[in-house]
Ligand SMILES: Nc1ncnc2c1ncn2[C@@H]1O[C@H](COP(=O)(O)OP(=O)(O)OP(=O)(O)O)[C@@H](O)[C@H]1O
């Protein structure tokens with residue numbers, strides 16, 4: 200492997216991490232309003248949450264990425280490719296993570312909400328001070344899984360020529376034609392990155408469990 | 411060696427010593443009731459004989475064949491699965507929670523083993539199953555699913571299912587504990603019938619003392635991993651020797 | 667810029683052909699995933715360590731790495747080993763293999779959900795091991811797995827667009843072909859995306875019905 204190739208791979212890996220973390224950050228920002236909307240008492244708000252989840256769970260990352268990169272410029276919007284990738288990843292994962300938020304909130308025993316009401320909390324206070332703190336803890340393992348899923352999902356944006364690890368691997372392959380080495384290497388590379396992310400998530404989980 | 415032979419059997423779960431160098435024998439055709447406080451190891455004994463639980467040490471034999479060991483020359487070596495399978499084929503068990511197969515109708519619950527273990531033809535197995543269902547008073551429930559039956563009916567199916575495998579040894583672990591007393595009485599009547607009409611060897615755990623007195627010819631009192639008293643039912647229930655036995659019987663009889 | 671309806675109508679038949687290919691890949695890939703997932707689940711439960719450990723490793727590895735690269739591997743590496751698959755065949759194998767690692771987890775949970783008393787009873791009746799699986803355990807484990815399995819059919823469909831990367835003639839590949847002639851990307855890409863979205867929404871609706879029905883059965 201030449202140093203140019205190594206550089207390409209390292210740069211690609213860096214982009215992959217950026218896409219993973221950027222996508223996940225956007226997903227979390229989306230997830231809480233969406234998840235709260237899903238459990239709102241207001242029918243209209245619930246419908247908005249439901250619509251978001253259905254639409255953006257239904258629209259695969261690649262479908263969104265294709266549209267952002269190849270169709271949107273026709274409307275006069277040229278997005279930075281990496282930004283387009285993060286947008287596609289985050290909007291999609293936001294829908295899944297929103298369901299995590301909803302599930303965790305609904306899993307808090309109703310007695311907790313009743314207790315908050317008994318203490319004369321307003322519903323919004325009860326949600327913020329009683330329900331959410333308990334729910335967030337229950338979300339952490341699912342969010343951890345989502346990080347790994349997000350890492351895997353980043354590979355698909357290679358199809359729209361975003362120069363992350365898979366795309367740069369393909370570049371190397373088209374240069375040297377050694378498919379087994381390149382794609383086998385990529386698989387191992389992603390496996391290692393998944394392992395690293397998983398370890399990070401585990402550590403985070405343990406911190407949260409203690410406090 | 412006797413028909414059923416436990417020699418120096420020990421079993422612990424973690425720090426919990428359940429059986430401590432326990433030995434006892436049962437003769438062919440005997441009906442033995444195991445009594446004792448909760449956690450004294452009665453279920454564990456039955457499960458070991460059914461090979462559902464493995465002893466830590468000691469030997470268990472049925473008719474001179476070790477359940478968990480094989481003879482190799484003068485040595486005992488751990489048994490192969492085939493050997494264990496062969497020895498346990500003479501034993502079957504009825505469970506407290508019935509454990510009927512919910513995905514099969516009643517008739518198939520009873521015929522499944524005769525067809526696929528004993529190699530009977532379906533017609534023959536069906537016929538025998540209907541006889542057994544009649545014996546337990548459920549001939550009209552053959553085409554029901556277990557979930558459509560009451561607990562007492564399910565347990566009677568389980569008894570028919572166990573008898574269908576033509577066992578030499580029948581293990582009954584608190585088969586009426588999950589049932590209301592009235593329903594339990596129906597099940598016990600069926601078992602009295604079985605005891606009267608067959609010569610199957612029975613090991614049973616029960617808190618129904620009158621039933622135990624009726625069907626068994628021997629009672630073993632378990633306490634803290636040991637057998638502390640071994641006597642005929644009249645002796646055990648009328649004149650228990652051991653203080654622990656007296657206290658236990660008193661508590662059980664008060665319960666009812 | 668305006669959406670050109672005439673252009674859109676012109677290219678719709680080709681895109682629908684692409685969608686048909688996508689659906690074929692989904693159905694066949696899902697069938698592979700259902701069967702292979704069960705094989706994985708049983709292999710991982712094997713008492714034979716030399717079976718359960720390697721299978722477990724392979725399953726975790728496949729699940730933990732991107733489908734896209736697995737597709738590249740199947741499409742570009744296997745021919746070097748003398749096994750050349752058509753794009754669609756490689757796509758189906760890739761989807762089936764990848765989702766088998768997910769369905770195997772569903773089956774595992776379903777198998778573990780069968781009460782231990784069922785195993786006890788099977789032993790007490792001396793049923794042969796194979797018979798225990800086929801007549802006692804799986805008939806109980808598989809039905810309770812169906813809602814989760816249904817959800818993976820939807821997830822699998824949503825990964826079908828990735829087959830564009832190995833030139834399977836699904837809607838995006840078709841769309842790219844059209845763009846190469848017309849140099850007008852907006853309509854083909856938008857329509858390909860909407861076709862995928864529409865089918866995904868329908869599948870998700872069906873999935874909710876299946877789930878509700880099974881929940882009703884579980885509480886009945
Ligand atoms: N699989 C197991 N793991 C851990 N402990 C166990 C297990 N099975 C049984 N035990 C323990 O072994 C002890 C004896 O259990 P066993 O079921 O044999 O008692 P028992 O005499 O049948 O009691 P009971 O009258 O309550 O049915 C109990 O303390 C029980 O908690």
Ligand SMILES: [Mg+2]
Pocket residue numbers: 452453454583584615
């Ligand atoms: Mg017991």
